[in-house]
């Protein structure tokens with residue numbers, strides 16, 4: 001297993017230690033979250049009793065394959081804990097997420113969770129957000145106009161493609177990936193973007209993570225809010 005994969009696995013295993021029988025658990029999306037979901041599947045086979053709320057159709061399929069009982073968000077009065085990956089995190093525990101296009105449902109799960117644990121390999125750590133392009137989910141009807149506006153703002157939007165077609169999210173929307181390298185006031189960027197009609201959500205997860213568990217070499221480091 002490559003070092004990065006090993007770090008992801010260590011972080012995933014450490015996060016699963018917070019999961020107790022009876023909990024409703026938000027299940028993130030992506031390669032790191034998948035390792036956590038696999039571990040939950042293994043522990044469920046050994047008697048752990050939890051219910052999962054998936055953050056994407058990919059995660060739903062994986063969880064079903066692993067025999068993890070699922071409920072929909074509206075049936076969960078509360079989510080005890082959500083465990084999810086990230087594309088970047090900074091020293092203030094602010095995140096960019098959505099590399100896999102699941103940011104909207106992920107943010108909704110995180111918002112409705114008592115505790116949010118982010119799991120990451122050490123390469124996800126950055127001094128300041130913006131090396132990773134910021135994913136923004138847009139309604140198709142508005143996307144062309146939003147692109148023009150974001151271009152004028154210097155954010156160089158790129159409409160995400162997959163297999164030669166526009167990438168479509170689980171909610172039927174598009175993703176624009178933005179270059180935010182030169183932006184210094186990230187909270188202001190978030191507010192500005194959220195005020196544009198047709199932008200449904202951004203991949204900025206500000207003040208959302210309670211813990212970040214980072215795989216570093218052969219061990220893990222837990223950052224706490």
Ligand SMILES: O=C[C@H](O)[C@H](O)[C@H](O)COP(=O)(O)O
Pocket residue numbers: 028029030031032033084085086087097098099100101102103106
């Ligand atoms: O939309 C995808 C999610 O935000 C993922 O959590 C994020 O892209 C990190 O994925 P990975 O663990 O594969 O790097």
